[in-house]
Amino acid sequence: MSDKVSKKDAPKKSPxxxxxxxxxxxxxxxxISSAIPDPEGRAPITLIxxxxxxxxxxxxxxxxxxxxxxxxxxxxxxxxxxxxxxGVVDILExxxxxxxxxxxxxxxxDRGELTIYVNRDHLLTVMxxxxxxxxxxxxxxxxxxxxxxxxxxGRELHAVYPMHSITHNRHVRIEVAVAIDDPHMPSITSVYxxxxxxxRETWDFFGIIFDGHPSLARIExxxxxxxxxxxxxYPLGGIPxxxxxxxxxxxxxxxxxx
Amino acid sequence: MSPQTFSTHATGAFSADEDAPEYTAYGQDWSDIAEEAxxxxxxxxxxxxxxxxxxxxGVLRVMxxxxxxxxxxxxxxxxxLHTGIEKxxxxxTWTQGVTFCTRMDYVQSMFQEVVYCLGIEKLLGITDxxxxxxxxxxxxxxxxxxxxxxxxxxxxxxxxxGATTVxxxxxxxxxxxxxxxxxxxxxxxxxxxxxxGGVSQDTPEGAVDYIRELMPxxxxxxxxxxxxxxxxxxxxxxxxxxxNLNLSSAMALGVTGPMLRSAGLPYDMRKxxxxxxxETYDFQVPTSTDEDAYSRVVLRMEExxxxxxxxxxxxxxxxxxxxxxxxxxDKKIAWPAQLALGPDGQGNSLDHIQHIMGQSxxxxxxxFKLVTEGFPVPAGQxxxxxxxxxxxxxxxxxxxxxxxxWRAHFRDPGFNHLQALSILCQGGQVAxxxxxxxxxxxxxxxxxx
Numbered sequence: 170m171s172d173k174v175s176k177k178d179a180p181k182k183s184p185x186x187x188x189x190x191x192x193x194x195x196x197x198x199x200x201i202s203s204a205i206p207d208p209e210g211r212a213p214i215t216l217i218x219x220x221x222x223x224x225x226x227x228x229x230x231x232x233x234x235x236x237x238x239x240x241x242x243x244x245x246x247x248x249x250x251x252x253x254x255x256g257v258v259d260i261l262e263x264x265x266x267x268x269x270x271x272x273x274x275x276x277x278x279d280r281g282e283l284t285i286y287v288n289r290d291h292l293l294t295v296m297x298x299x300x301x302x303x304x305x306x307x308x309x310x311x312x313x314x315x316x317x318x319x320x321x322x323g324r325e326l327h328a329v330y331p332m333h334s335i336t337h338n339r340h341v342r343i344e345v346a347v348a349i350d351d352p353h354m355p356s357i358t359s360v361y362x363x364x365x366x367x368x369r370e371t372w373d374f375f376g377i378i379f380d381g382h383p384s385l386a387r388i389e390x391x392x393x394x395x396x397x398x399x400x401x402x403y404p405l406g407g408i409p410x411x412x413x414x415x416x417x418x419x420x421x422x423x424x425x426x427x
Numbered sequence: 428m429s430p431q432t433f434s435t436h437a438t439g440a441f442s443a444d445e446d447a448p449e450y451t452a453y454g455q456d457w458s459d460i461a462e463e464a465x466x467x468x469x470x471x472x473x474x475x476x477x478x479x480x481x482x483x484x485g486v487l488r489v490m491x492x493x494x495x496x497x498x499x500x501x502x503x504x505x506x507x508l509h510t511g512i513e514k515x516x517x518x519x520t521w522t523q524g525v526t527f528c529t530r531m532d533y534v535q536s537m538f539q540e541v542v543y544c545l546g547i548e549k550l551l552g553i554t555d556x557x558x559x560x561x562x563x564x565x566x567x568x569x570x571x572x573x574x575x576x577x578x579x580x581x582x583x584x585x586x587x588x589g590a591t592t593v594x595x596x597x598x599x600x601x602x603x604x605x606x607x608x609x610x611x612x613x614x615x616x617x618x619x620x621x622x623x624g625g626v627s628q629d630t631p632e633g634a635v636d637y638i639r640e641l642m643p644x645x646x647x648x649x650x651x652x653x654x655x656x657x658x659x660x661x662x663x664x665x666x667x668x669x670x671n672l673n674l675s676s677a678m679a680l681g682v683t684g685p686m687l688r689s690a691g692l693p694y695d696m697r698k699x700x701x702x703x704x705x706e707t708y709d710f711q712v713p714t715s716t717d718e719d720a721y722s723r724v725v726l727r728m729e730e731x732x733x734x735x736x737x738x739x740x741x742x743x744x745x746x747x748x749x750x751x752x753x754x755x756x757d758k759k760i761a762w763p764a765q766l767a768l769g770p771d772g773q774g775n776s777l778d779h780i781q782h783i784m785g786q787s788x789x790x791x792x793x794x795f796k797l798v799t800e801g802f803p804v805p806a807g808q809x810x811x812x813x814x815x816x817x818x819x820x821x822x823x824x825x826x827x828x829x830x831x832x833w834r835a836h837f838r839d840p841g842f843n844h845l846q847a848l849s850i851l852c853q854g855g856q857v858a859x860x861x862x863x864x865x866x867x868x869x870x871x872x873x874x875x876x
Contacts, residue, residue, distance in 0.1 A: 314836035
């Protein structure tokens with residue numbers, strides 16, 4: 170794991186040409202700007218998608234075919250985070266000591282939820298503290314959800330751990346990002362045994378390798394399956410269907426709104 | 428029946444022994460296999476239970492290593508019902524996603540719809556704008572489904588232990604809940620009734636009276652089930668002290684719902700993290716400290732009675748809120764269609780067609796845009812969890828600002844519960860495996876998604 174690619178080491182992406190005003194997507198006809206937190210002034214982090222034109226598939230007849238927009242995750246938050254969020258981050262920083270700077274990549278508060286982006290080298294330590302410290306006590310890890318961001322160079326695969334504390338009735342999200350050509354991160358089954366099958370599922374669907382997992386075999390797909398089906402570059406599949414003389418392409422090749 | 432080479436298992440559960448013979452049982456041939464095993468002097472017998480076994484609640488493969496009647500090792504193999512629903516949802520609009528996720532755990536379909544819609548509403552930031560009546564209807568639907576789901580667990584469990592009457596009684600009672608659901612949503616199951624922003628349509632005339640008419644029958648059937656089972660000596664022998672799971676194991680394995688409550692922790696999301704206004708309803712969280720299969724059945728029965736209490740309160744509220752909206756006011760999110768029952772079945776109401784075709788150009792535009800394109804959801808991610816009949820059901824939603832989810836991941840409680848199968852079964856009898864599976868209550872459609 171010496172050749173890890175952390176966000177800090179990776180070359181900074183140049184700020185995208187189009188301002189990352191996420192809500193102002195060209196085809197948007199919904200005025201919900203008042204309902205979501207203002208993303209202005211926050212450094213954008215995960216690049217979710219680069220949208221081109223109005224339609225996916227061939228033949229954008231909308232006139233917006235030349236439009237390119239980068240969509241990014243809500244950026245890193247500034248202190249104070251509000252509610253109990255500061256307390257949790259403080260305790261974790263105190264427990265990690267000198268490693269805290271390296272362990273925490275970003276802290277994001279969005280839609281009333283706290284997300285801590287953790288460097289994979291410190292994941293196990295962070296998880297152990299989250300479970301064991303009496304002021305944290307996150308008894309439940311509700312699994313791990315993989316997400317593939319093909320445009321987020323060097324951090325294509327994300328593993329998202331929703332953590333829940335029964336003692337304090339709190340919910341925290343831990344997120345770990347790795348490069349797709351080095352998709353290794355430690356297994357947390359030694360801390361949260363409940364994540365055994367969840368890690369197998371995320372390996373199966375996204376190809377994230379959880380080092381130290383007792384038996385990282387495929388769980389949903391057949392053993393001899395090739396590829397990781399929930400990656401974005403993996404096709405959905407399907408065949409064109411003829412209906413009353415017209416041919417309807419399969420959902421992923423069909424021209425449709427983004 | 429010829430010995431074949433034994434290959435490594437999917438789960439890596441058993442060490443690959445090159446020379447170990449493998450037999451396939453086709454039914455009625457168990458004595459032949461036993462004879463053959465005896466002749467070969469094999470000490471280690473591995474039996475595959477499922478995937479097509481009536482007591483596996485779908486297609487679950489249980490690999491049992493047995494010594495006589497004692498299970499020495501039990502492993503579950505899943506994936507036979509994987510349909511790629513999560514991947515499919517990435518290619519459909521946020522609204523269309525409801526029709527997909529409702530089909531995951533088809534016994535508790537309303538809960539997937541609710542958790543998914545609550546997630547979308549959190550992403551949109553409109554959680555507080557959901558009309559009161561829509562929330563009451565959601566609670567009503569969830570509690571009706573909760574009763575239905577528990578009745579399936581109790582009924583099929585009874586059937587698997589040889590009591591067919593338990594199943595028929597439970598299914599008759601469940602049918603009553605379906606009658607109500609069908610009257611309101613138009614479908615018995617897989618309803619796509621809960622929509623982002625509210626529910627798809629208001630109750631038809633007489634729905635509340637119909638609920639009040641049918642619920643006493645459900646209660647009577649529940650009483651009947653309790654009479655049939657809970658004091659039955661055979662039932663008690665089969666379930667008491669069987670398939671134990673203590674609190675620390677349950678916590679370590681992420682087990683929730685009645686399984687966790689049977690181990691002594693009164694943990695219920697409806698109480699700890701209320702949603703849809705659950706904090707305003709009067710109900711109890713039944714809890715036990717017996718940790719066994721019997722207590723889980725008792726808890727499910729008691730929860731059904733609690734759900735009936737909530738349904739009663741919903742009826743009173745629906746009466747008081749007659750005529751209030753069931754969808755958010757924002758015309759750019761609210762699904763435009765008004766459904767009505769016509770001579771050729773359910774479809775858009777004539778009034779709605781007249782409105783969009785003859786009276787309002789804006790209404791037509793909204794209808795067209797929402798139906799063809801959907802509504803964009805601001806970029807970001809959320810996690811939402813609710814208390815389903817089986818345990819904590821979670822959803823992780825990521826939006827890239829478009830009209831379709833970038834990622835939708837469901838945490839089905841059964842997925843976690845199945846990991847506890849080994850702890851529940853090992854050291855017990857083969858017959859207890861059936862009891863363990865029945866009282867764990869999972870549906871493979873939800874587990875495999």
